[in-house]
Amino acid sequence: MNLGLIVSLAAIFGSFYLLGLIAYRLFLSLRAFKQNQSMLQSKLDLLAQPIEREFSPATHDGEKPINQVLAKREDFKKQRRLKAEDRRRRLVQHLQSIDLDKR
Numbered sequence: 641m642n643l644g645l646i647v648s649l650a651a652i653f654g655s656f657y658l659l660g661l662i663a664y665r666l667f668l669s670l671r672a673f674k675q676n677q678s679m680l681q682s683k684l685d686l687l688a689q690p691i692e693r694e695f696s697p698a699t700h701d702g703e704k705p706i707n708q709v710l711a712k713r714e715d716f717k718k719q720r721r722l723k724a725e726d727r728r729r730r731l732v733q734h735l736q737s738i739d740l741d742k743r
Contacts, residue, residue, distance in 0.1 A: 702709060
């Protein structure tokens, strides 16, 4: 037999073998995909159903009176707003102090 024929047949069989391996890996991936898809579809079906709960109005169960809680909340909001304004003011002052002519 000719050496070129043997090499070409080996290359052809090798490529068929690699093609078979690729097809097998694709088959395994598709099987895993199908399993995950069915699991995900069942979860999506559960999410599609509306959740019905009985309405219960909000009540204050803390030991402090509601006006103290609301006042503390407003103080917290005010402190946070003042802190943000102070940070913004410091940033503007810093930007104004930068000398741009030093290039």
